Amino acid sequence: MSLAVKPDIRIQRQDFDVNAEIARLTRGRADVGAVVTFTGLCRDEAGTLSALELEHYPGMAEAEISRIAAEALERWALCGLTAIHRFGRIEPGENIVLVVATSTHRHAAFEAANFLMDFLKSRAPFWKKEHGADGSAGDWVDAKEADEAAMERWKR
Numbered sequence: 001m002s003l004a005v006k007p008d009i010r011i012q013r014q015d016f017d018v019n020a021e022i023a024r025l026t027r028g029r030a031d032v033g034a035v036v037t038f039t040g041l042c043r044d045e046a047g048t049l050s051a052l053e054l055e056h057y058p059g060m061a062e063a064e065i066s067r068i069a070a071e072a073l074e075r076w077a078l079c080g081l082t083a084i085h086r087f088g089r090i091e092p093g094e095n096i097v098l099v100v101a102t103s104t105h106r107h108a109a110f111e112a113a114n115f116l117m118d119f120l121k122s123r124a125p126f127w128k129k130e131h132g133a134d135g136s137a138g139d140w141v142d143a144k145e146a147d148e149a150a151m152e153r154w155k156r
C-alpha cells in the first residue's frame with residue numbers, strides 16, 4: 001500500500017489549514033481507517049518569548065524530509081503522509097509544523113507520525129532563533145537531548 005503513496009512535503013511561510021489537509025488525504029478514500037495528526041505550535045515560554053524565527057536551506061530541507069518520509073512509507077502501511085513546516089517569524093500560538101499520517105489501521109498512522117515528528121524535532125535542517133518579549137534578540141536554539149534520545153528508538 002505504501003509503495004504507491006507519494007508523501008506531500010512542504011516548507012512554507014504561510015499558515016496551513018489542518019482540516020483541509022486531512023480532507024485532502026481522506027477524500028474519496030474508503031480504505032482510510034485512521035488519521036493521526038500532530039500540530040506543533042509556538043510557545044511563549046512562560047511569557048519570555050515574543051517570536052521564533054525559523055530558517056532553512058531551500059531544497060536541502062525538503063530533500064531531507066522527503067528522505068525520512070520515504071523511510072516511514074517503507075516501515076508502515078500508509079494511505080497518505082503529509083509534512084508541512086513553516087519558516088519565517090512565528091509568534092506564540094501560531095502553527096509551526098503539521099504531520100498527517102493516514103492508514104487502514106491506527107497503529108501504522110501513529111508510528112509513522114511519531115517517527116516523522118521525532119526526525120523533524122532533532123535532525124531536520126531548520127534553525128530557530130528566539131526573540132524575547134523584552135525586545136532582545138535571543139540565541140539560536142540547539143536540539144534538545146530529549147529530542148535526540150527519541151530518535152534512538154527508531155534505529156534498526
